[in-house]
Amino acid sequence: MIAILLSSFLLVIGVGLLGGALFGRIRSRRLTLLALALFSWGLAGCAALGGQSQEVIVLTAQPASTVAATRSPESSPVAVSTPQPAPTTPPAPVAAPDESPLPTPAASTPQDAPKASPAYGKLVFPSQRSGNFDLWIMDLAHPEELTQLTTSPAADVEPRWSPDGKTVLFSSPEGDQFNDLFVIDADGSNRRRLLAWPNSHEWGATWSPDGQHIAFTSERDGNYQIYVMPYSGDAEPINLMQDKFFYTYPDWSPDGKWLVFVSDRGGNWDIWKLNVEACLNARLAGNDAGDACTPRQLTENPDDDFFPRWSPDGSRIAFASRRQANRDIYVMDADGGNIMRLTADPGNDSNPIWALDGEAIIFSYRPTTNWDLYIMKTDGSDVRQITDSPGQDRFGDWKP
Numbered sequence: 395m396i397a398i399l400l401s402s403f404l405l406v407i408g409v410g411l412l413g414g415a416l417f418g419r420i421r422s423r424r425l426t427l428l429a430l431a432l433f434s435w436g437l438a439g440c441a442a443l444g445g446q447s448q449e450v451i452v453l454t455a456q457p458a459s460t461v462a463a464t465r466s467p468e469s470s471p472v473a474v475s476t477p478q479p480a481p482t483t484p485p486a487p488v489a490a491p492d493e494s495p496l497p498t499p500a501a502s503t504p505q506d507a508p509k510a511s512p513a514y515g516k517l518v519f520p521s522q523r524s525g526n527f528d529l530w531i532m533d534l535a536h537p538e539e540l541t542q543l544t545t546s547p548a549a550d551v552e553p554r555w556s557p558d559g560k561t562v563l564f565s566s567p568e569g570d571q572f573n574d575l576f577v578i579d580a581d582g583s584n585r586r587r588l589l590a591w592p593n594s595h596e597w598g599a600t601w602s603p604d605g606q607h608i609a610f611t612s613e614r615d616g617n618y619q620i621y622v623m624p625y626s627g628d629a630e631p632i633n634l635m636q637d638k639f640f641y642t643y644p645d646w647s648p649d650g651k652w653l654v655f656v657s658d659r660g661g662n663w664d665i666w667k668l669n670v671e672a673c674l675n676a677r678l679a680g681n682d683a684g685d686a687c688t689p690r691q692l693t694e695n696p697d698d699d700f701f702p703r704w705s706p707d708g709s710r711i712a713f714a715s716r717r718q719a720n721r722d723i724y725v726m727d728a729d730g731g732n733i734m735r736l737t738a739d740p741g742n743d744s745n746p747i748w749a750l751d752g753e754a755i756i757f758s759y760r761p762t763t764n765w766d767l768y769i770m771k772t773d774g775s776d777v778r779q780i781t782d783s784p785g786q787d788r789f790g791d792w793k794p
Contacts, residue, residue: 550564600644620634699715
């Protein structure tokens with residue numbers, strides 16, 4: 395605007411000088427006036443061109459900023475999910491600075507992708523990449539770098555970090571054909587059997603938030619039941635439900651009050667939760683548990699819901715379901731409300747794990763025959779593959 399006013403002012407002056415040169419009475423000054431008029435018009439032209447160049451800069455800057463704001467930091471796999479056939483019994487143990495904080499394997503990370511943060515934490519998971527199921531640890535800041543935790547000829551599966559991150563709990567059939575519970579230090583040392591019940595499988599174990607107790611699934615009493623035992627091993631495990639129905643895959647709420655699990659007590663596999671404090675107290679007192687050990691149903695669907703996991707803040711539960719004729723990942727509120735489907739793809743999505751302090755979900759994906767691990771934001775966006783192995787990778791656990 396200033397350039398336009400200046401240009402107009404100089405043009406007016408030039409016209410005045412030209413008039414003086416043409417019609418002035420003193421002929422000796424006409425040449426001088428004419429030169430001044432031409433000089434004024436030249437300045438006016440320069441001012442006008444300067445104003446146009448500024449407008450061009452503004453117009454070209456706007457599209458550039460728009461592109462920068464909407465450009466994806468990298469191309470990533472589309473969320474995928476297709477389930478396994480609905481089982482008639484529960485699955486037995488299987489032998490700010492960055493816009494997007496999700497890790498990606500180095501091999502597929504472009505130069506302009508956001509850099510990983512040390513706060514990504516660590517993932518422990520079973521993999522067949524060594525020939526049989528062993529436990530591996532991944533630093534999510536460097537997902538291409540893996541550390542092998544176990545080297546047993548047995549199938550080590552379903553690992554869970556202890557709350558202090560120093561120990562890993564898992565299930566393994568070491569020494570016989572039945573899965574028992576084991577623990578191992580986070581550096582791979584001091585592997586030891588935690589529970590050895592003969593002639594029964596124990597699996598799907600989870601720590602209490604204070605690290606003092608462990609809940610797990612066992613078929614010791616003839617059908618799948620959930621038991622709780624002290625980590626110290628100084629007391630016998632307690633069967634919480636003690637009825638004819640099947641219960642499996644418990645997960646402890648962050649406040650230590652609830653267990654969420656899968657049960658067929660409603661006619662098919664749905665997700666339920668139990669006030670574990672009240673039920674344990676009733677069992678320990680030797681009283682009729684009654685309502686204290688009666689679980690609350692969270693999902694009710696003709697298709698199967700499996701593998702529930704509490705979010706770190708206890709407000710939501712992630713799970714896998716076949717309710718869309720395809721196994722996908724879902725989340726819901728802790729009371730069973732606001733169910734939202736996160737994945738929708740023609741492959742199997744299963745075993746969701748909360749990560750990055752509740753900002754992401756890691757899950758297993760099988761497009762055809764092989765399972766690998768993927769990570770996505772909690773709204774189902776920005777799906778990225780984090781393992782790429784010819785062996786099966788699934789059933790993991792994350793810690794900060």
